[in-house]
Amino acid sequence: MTRKVLATALVLLFMMSLFGCATERGYYDPGRSTAAGALGGAAAGAAIGSIIGAATGSPATGAWVGGATGAIAGGLGGYLYSAHQNRLAYDRNTAARTYSYQPSQGNLVDIDAATVSPSTVRPGQQVNMQMTYTVLSPNNVPTTVTISRQITKDGASVVQPYQTQVSNNNGTYTDQVGYTVPTDATPGTYTVTSRITSSYGSDTETSSFTVM
Numbered sequence: 001m002t003r004k005v006l007a008t009a010l011v012l013l014f015m016m017s018l019f020g021c022a023t024e025r026g027y028y029d030p031g032r033s034t035a036a037g038a039l040g041g042a043a044a045g046a047a048i049g050s051i052i053g054a055a056t057g058s059p060a061t062g063a064w065v066g067g068a069t070g071a072i073a074g075g076l077g078g079y080l081y082s083a084h085q086n087r088l089a090y091d092r093n094t095a096a097r098t099y100s101y102q103p104s105q106g107n108l109v110d111i112d113a114a115t116v117s118p119s120t121v122r123p124g125q126q127v128n129m130q131m132t133y134t135v136l137s138p139n140n141v142p143t144t145v146t147i148s149r150q151i152t153k154d155g156a157s158v159v160q161p162y163q164t165q166v167s168n169n170n171g172t173y174t175d176q177v178g179y180t181v182p183t184d185a186t187p188g189t190y191t192v193t194s195r196i197t198s199s200y201g202s203d204t205e206t207s208s209f210t211v212m
Contacts, residue, residue, distance in 0.1 A: 081162045082126075084177040086147070092170035095134050103138035109201035110191050112135050112172070113192040116209040123185045127209050131194045134172040142169045146197040149177065153190050185211050 090098065101108060112132040121127055129149055137143070145168050150161040162177060188211060195204045 048127075073158040076169060080159060080180055082178045082180070083128075084164060084175075086166045086175045087173050088133075088171055089132065089167075090172040091165045092136065092140060095170065095172040096136060098172070099134065099136065101136050102152045102195075106138065107137040107200035108134065109196065109198060109203050111196060114192070114205035114207045116192055116207045118209070120212060121181055122212050123181055124183045126180045128176055128178050129192055129194065129207070131175045131196075131205070132172065133175065133196050133200060133203070135168055135196075135200060136170050137200050140150060140170050142167055143198045143200055144168075146195075147175055148194045148195045148197075151190055152177065152193070153186065153188055158185075158190065181211055187211050 079117065095101070098205050099108060099110075110133065112134060114129075114131045116127050116129050131147075133144065133145075135145060138209045144165055146163065148161055148163040150157060151159050159182075160178075162179075164177075166173075166175075190211060191211050192209070193204060194207065196202060
């Protein structure tokens with residue numbers, strides 16, 4: 001009987017920890033999701049741990065163990081995406097010269113390039129999704145830029161999209177985030193749709209990688 005209760009509790013903990021990765025907008029933010037997953041996992045683990053405690057005759061110990069296990073399970077859900085970097089490549093003056101930009105043109109939001117490296121990987125390996133983008137405006141006021149990436153295969157999403165926000169001055173930026181390909185990933189071509197959105201406008205670019 002005790003073994004059956006323990007097995008059921010562990011399955012419930014695993015299922016509940018998966019929900020720690022979502023934000024209110026349905027996108028994945030690694031920093032927020034890791035923390036939320038750990039806290040949510042701990043709460044769920046504590047509740048389930050009480051079941052374990054009741055089955056083993058020690059409710060307090062069961063809750064403590066469940067909470068610790070839940071925090072670990074929830075936190076691990078936050079590491080599909082990792083090592084996000086957003087860096088200034090060219091200041092406003094250099095970016096404006098590159099684009100022959102004049103303030104009379106209004107706002108300019110452009111993804112210069114979007115790539116994935118390496119282009120071919122095996123399940124369990126990591127790819128780096130890279131993007132170079134430029135934001136220019138007549139008044140040269142800093143703006144919040146939302147950066148998102150969606151990975152699809154045969155038109156269907158294979159993982160919760162990545163999203164984060166950065167506050168940028170005018171200029172050209174390089175942005176990169178790592179993604180670990182699941183060990184059970186299906187071989188084939190995967191499309192990465194990269195997007196930037198701000199009050200100045202938005203742009204979208206696609207790239208791809210192949211899983212062998």
